[in-house]
Amino acid sequence: MSASYARVLRIPHARRTFAAALTGRLSYGIVPLSVMLAVTRASGSYAVAGVVMALFSGTSVFLSPVRASLIDRHGPRRALVPMAGAYVALLGLLTVTVWRPGAASPLVLGAVTAAAGACTPPLGPTMRAVWGRLAPERALLQRAYSLDGVAEELLFVFGPLLVGVVVGVAPPAVGIIVGAALMAAGTAAFVSSPAVRDVRPGDTGAASRGKGRRRVLRGVRRPVIAAAGVGLALGVADLLVVAFAEGHGHGDDSVAWVLAALSAGSAVGGLVNGAVAWRSSAGVRLPLLAAGLGLALLGAGLAPGLGTLAALMAVAGLFVAPAITTAYLIADESAAPEVRVQAGAWVNTAVNAGATAGAAVAGVLVGPLSTGWSFATAGAVTLLAAAAAARGATHHGGAPADVGDGGAVAADRRQSSSPSRSS
Incomplete structure (x- = not known):
């Protein structure tokens, strides 16, 4: 590694x-x-x-x-x-x-x-x-x-x-x-x-710009959907962890440890994802990673205590960085050379917009629902996003986004003259 x-x-x-x-x-x-x-x-x-x-x-x-x-x-x-x-x-x-x-x-x-x-x-x-x-x-x-x-x-x-x-x-x-x-x-x-x-x-x-815009919009649809689902999961998790800790009589320091477990899991998952020579294509892996995050949130809804929740948040984190990285890979591979930065920016925007929406959704859910059902709802929405990304992969199986990671980037991409959270 x-x-x-x-x-x-x-x-x-x-x-x-x-x-x-x-x-x-x-x-x-x-x-x-x-x-x-x-x-x-x-x-x-x-x-x-x-x-x-x-x-x-x-x-x-x-x-x-x-x-x-x-x-x-x-x-x-x-x-x-x-x-x-x-x-x-x-x-x-x-x-x-x-x-x-x-x-x-x-x-x-x-x-x-x-x-x-x-x-x-x-x-x-x-x-x-x-x-x-x-x-x-x-x-x-x-x-x-x-x-x-x-x-x-x-x-x-x-x-x-x-x-x-x-x-x-x-x-x-x-x-x-x-x-x-x-x-x-x-x-x-x-x-x-x-x-x-x-x-x-x-x-x-003008012709090149018009073609580039069409390609970037077509090519990033699946990674944007998946990235929005991941962002929404993160936005929901932040607030629900606070509500869970308060409901179980824990202080703010406990919240920090649970969210740190989520970040640690994401870092570990990102490092492992980058080190593995995957045989499956990025287009196949993306919905599976989003689905893994959704299932982890469903499991978080069953957590009996803060220690179990921290462990499940660490498991959820294992899917976060790999899913976002894979979304960037698909966007980069699908977009025309002259719109590569835009392609990555759309994925970035989807993650941040999803997180903003997730925080708002969590605020609405926490009142009428328990934190367990709120986690389950967030997990179900993330699974729907994964299903939408998988459906797009089925309908566009021959698109460049589904090129395997072991393949080389096309020559025009290598020679391109064009060059996440809102970074």
Whole structure:
């Protein structure tokens, strides 16, 4: 396993490019919590903070495919630099507005955060597209995507921990500054890497763009459905674990351990998935992985205590990173070369949108239903998403998405000039 991942990191320019992208993507684990804490402190209202965060996450998530299309059309250097510049500048403006309590109206706070979210640089989808250029062998690309997914999972663990350290010695607005600085440094290092400097904008002819849009929409339908199901499961699980712990007389520290088990399971599953030379195609594996997650949630509905729930959440996590990684593989393989970043962005958007919807659904379910039935309902919905993805695989069995992972990426994909949580 270590040799396989070591081979990924031995690819020329891979370590430098990946480290730069992760530096910038760490901002995504720091900025949202910092903004929420800073806005709450500045406005004195949880309601205002909730609306502001909804605007920030909404524009960041749902405009991700639009930003990705700019990367595809103009290339990462020409598109990422102005995006990152606007993002950092708007975060700086937000820092000024929240530095003193009551200094800015809720309308101003909402407008600035919404604009900042709209400019969020899509470093995650761009890095995954660059992986497609750096690792033309399908098996090697699978390992690269798995490594990327596990690293991303860790970013969303360490980011909030870093915010906790910052707010212990400084105002929450300092966390926004730290996140902005990481984005500026990471993006600058990323676009200066030879692996990114060599990328040129794709063919921007009208006919090519129209064909690319049709292909990306057709090719990502199945992975987007499955990714949305996984995201919904994650969004539901977060809130239901809190409700389960409270219902069984446990404190917030117990919630952290259960959610940590979910993340640990996801990391282990991602590493194992990338190390195995699968004989079945990604199109066949994707619905099975989503179904495994759904069954684990059904089992969580029967958990008698917190220890059993933590174990079942760890089992559920085993399917999370592999499912998302496989969805990215299918999207990358199905899309035209000139829309590869968009393809990954659609999967990314589906995961985040599903998580947002899952949190809302969990809030509705927890009232009239017990946590057991709520877990069972979430598991059933995830199984439906898996069935929809499997149905798509049956109807499009000859599509590029069903090419086996052991096969080589097509020559036009290797020569492409175009380059997750909202990273």
